[in-house]
Amino acid sequence: MSTHTANTDGTNHDAHDHGHHHETFISKYVFSMDHKMIAKQFLITGIIMGVIGMMMSLIFRLQLAYPDMKFPFLESVIGQWGKDGKLDPNFYLALITIHGTIMVFYVLTAGLSGTFSNLLIPLQVGARDMASPFMNMLSYWFFFLSSIVLLSSLFVDGGPASAGWTVYPPLSALPKAIPGSGTGMTLWLVAIILFIASALLGGINYITTVLNMRTKGMKMTRMPLTIWAFFITAVLGLLSFPVLLGAGLLLIFDRSFGTSFYLNEIVAELAGGIERVGGSPVLYQHLFWFLGHPEVYIILLPALGITSEVIATNSRKPIFGYRAMIGSILAIAFLSFIVWGHHMFITGMNPFLGSVFMLGTLIIAVPSAVKTFNYLATLWKGNLHLTPAMMFAIGLVSFFISGGLTGIYLGNAALDINLHDTYFVVAHFHLVMGSAAIFGMLSGIYHWFPRMFGRMMNNTLGYIHFWLTLISAYCVFFPMHFMGLAGVPRRYYANTAYDQFNVFVDMNQFVTIAAIIGGAAQLLFLINFFGSIFKGKRAPQNPWNSNTLEWTAPVKHIHGNWPGDIPYVYRWPYDYSKPGSELDFIPQNIPDADQTDPLDEPKPVHFDLKNTTMPLVENKEA
Template sequence: MSNLHHDDHSHDNHNHGHHKETFISKYVFSMDHKMIAKQFLITGIIMGTLGMAMSLIFRLQLAYPDMKFPFLESILGQWGKDGKLDPNFYLALITIHGTIMVFYVLTAGLSGTFSNLLIPLQVGARDMASPFMNMLSYWFFFLSSVVLIISLFVEGGPASAGWTVYPPLSALPKAVPGSGTGMTLWLVAMILFIASALLGGINYITTVLNMRTKGMKMTRLPLTIWAFLLTAVLGLLSFPVLMGGSLLLIFDRSFGTSFYLADIPADLAGGIERVGGSPILWQHLFWFLGHPEVYIILLPALGITSEVIATNARKPIFGYRAMIGSILAIAVLSFIVWGHHMFMTGMNPFLGSVFMLGTLIIAVPSAVKTFNYLATLWQGNLRLTPAMMFAIGLVSFFITGGLTGIWLGNAALDINLHDTYFVVAHFHLVMGSAAIFGMMSGIYHWYPKMFRRKMNETLGQVHFWLTLVSAYCVFFPMHFMGLAGVPRRYYANSAYDQFNVFIDMNQFVTIAALLGGAAQLIFLWNFFSSMRNGKRSEQNPWESNTLEWTAPVEHIHGNWPGEIPTVYRWAYDYSKPGSEQDFIPQNVPDEGQVDEQVEPNPTHFEPSKTKAPVAARETVMFSLVKRWLGFAK
């Protein structure tokens, strides 16, 4: 809706960007994509710190269920009476930890930040298609974060039905303390978040499709942009379904309907007997978002990794087209496999078979990506910068966590693994740690672009090693707890002898988690102090090919003074034989290639007036698919 009437004034901002900027228009209600990216990043980092602090609190509980921590009472009040975490609040913590990490850090903080920063810069656009909507997207996200944080302080505590908020636990306000106001606020926050994601997504897609500079063919786009494009498409198609589902949940909670409720007596359900719905329906609608969401989190991280690995290995990314093909395949498949989260819910076993088939197929494009990364490293000339280290770490987590996905995607094996710590280990490795590593890699790599300074390398390396080691120490042992049948979301294992064996392992994990947390403090310090004290960055600090490094270090509205550079080659001409340097930026023409596009690039970012030939059969994607399928020849 909003794109209609804002359209008119969306342009005056950067076309005539030389009018005076106040503090508010520059730092708060900025419409510049670079500033919005920083806003997303910093909000994401703050939310991430909060989410991690929560995980440390409940990790303490899991490791030392019998010990009292007086400081808990001082920070949590009634939820930490006598220094013991309240079981209900434990559930609230895991719920909000999950919500924050999945949506606020790894969706908005990761793809929000880097899509905003890199899409216009790497495709060669002055700004997003609609900077106003872009700003709106951030402020919806901000509002959503505020609502979520407010929900921490309401009576009964925040939502505590797990981040998937399965009804009836989330639909019956009396089922747990957190199902009261806290749950309502959670839903409100989620709807605001969806609005933000949609506003952002529409913008990203349009910018990538319509705003590319001259010569920036789809097959010359850096893989980051491909990843962001498909991420935006995934979000665009899946978030609305959660919107619809949440709407119905709100009605179930507050207006006496029963879409997700069946056979609930009146005294449990606020005086109205609930019949005729199905709790499974919510799970289908939720996971129709939820599974693409996993890739919304992971694809940007993989895109960033592709770029960082190629740049720092001084080698073209191996199998560029195969990489695009596999992202496309993952994106398409992600929509038809959501049911593998629900094998044990009493879903039709036939659907279980269908979903299992689709799920295991995803392993093929994932394997292709992994092997292509390995092939890119092979015979490279690796500059082991912090960004590169995090990218390597991502690949390692992607392998470890991805392989356990083959277990969990198997409906038969899921019988004993469903909802155990095995699942926790799996997704924390593959979409938690891996995506966080991708985000870190991106931050170290593009920090000079964002803040004109470099982060301290040594602290970055220390941060990397501590994080890598602690992440593996935290999540690897969890596999064994899962295989022993320890369920997730347990406040304590004290009621079960066979789980109590793992108390020592739990302590080990918690201590590793504390170390990991401390490592993030190093990062925070490095991040914030480098803004002022970091070494000034040159224009192209990593000797990278992509277009953003041709823009001046100092930020200006419209990104490039004068014309936008024209693109003559793909983004991965590293160590090309016959060239002096080991990199050739995209805007450097080959000899004899100049004639092709002599006309200067338009300075505005409206697409030009030319009519496109409709019968363009030889389009890029088509040929791409053809080639990809044509391997068999």
């Protein structure tokens, strides 16, 4: 707790310099080093990638619902891959692969964590900018380059990578195994390596900023839960992404330089003229999932952090069990590193090893349950402002419950035997990781839009967007559980070769229609988002009467965030509806009457449950 005082003076000086600095279009909007601008760049790139990823899903959903129908428009959209209006089976695999890659890495990792870590870390801990603005800028541009490389792979001979987003060798290692394992696969690997560079540059920055640049009084135990989530996320990324980098490099060697890290007993004819022996395809899976599992929490924790903040603010209540929330984040983060094997129960691993992974996996349910109950306890006896952000946060909790519970099936090695790689898995991760994280991201966008763009989004559109998205997401993913329980495998181009799956024809059509409606609902969001940037109502400084520091900075963005001194912090961020206070919120920078040193704790209040009916003072906003 001794580091906070050092930065205040130095960065003040910086801010002064920057304030008078003349900026060109390029330095302001393109190669910007301002964390707020970089956050917007991440967000808008993320949204564009998200739209592309979703369009892909609609194309393959059409195929799944109407395997015998021809859609002549496909040929004009995807050319040779949709000859005569029929989607090519190889391109179907390409679509699911790129859909997964885009959603997992480009939208829910970079788009979510990149946006909100960048925007909120300096603003909420009270720093002028990131520890290294230059590295921060590089982080975005590596991400941008990576997106371009990935998208360009859609246009190469043989199509983009088609081995599933996990790109297991030998399918991905043998360029002749499928059309998508040629140039497209190489570009995929290059894109991921660039992406890892971006994630690491960003992660180091987030960690350093949180540890070293907090303002005076911002103890670790006074940080908003968003910051805790971003901080732990960055640590997870820093520890796990390099392993994926290693895995990717070895795969490149196997593909291009004749090595056999992941290959065994492959004849020369299949492997570019060199016989491959001695490696292990399962080694790749271990390396991949050593990233892959923490990656799930890299996606989910920021969404949970955002939810904690949004739910507390809009319930006008302190988050219940602040320390337990931090504890559960830490527990989830730690456990996420020792459970990767649950993705590999049926690779033939030693059954004892399977037991160990199963034990670790099911333990994760405990901190997750604590988080859920704490959210419920926060809502209990709150005074809920049902803003779009709040509703999306509630939606997240709902998905987190639904998807989390099916994790108990899949984490159980025995049950996994019959559920592995079926639609049950698709349903599970689209609820808990896909929908939940997207809802966290949307919640964050609605909540911090005024902070980002100085204008308000349209609430009415927001409500309709929420309801359509919530209902369609459940209609898309909930029925999939039952297909999975009937043994329908994922990644099938059609189920027509199996009589036993004919009963799901109707269900597949229902799911596709729900997906199309859900997709259309996102148009409302896009209209609202881009429309409000230019035409939204001007935002007040603190539209949600929130306690955290970002709302003490002026609406207009300036370099260095605060015009004068950085505010000191006197309390934790959750003093909502505190007894004895006239307003129902007390921002972190407001000292108690007799509190002179920010490091002192404010006087604890005595509260009891019978207190609730005391006559209350209205706040101005209500």
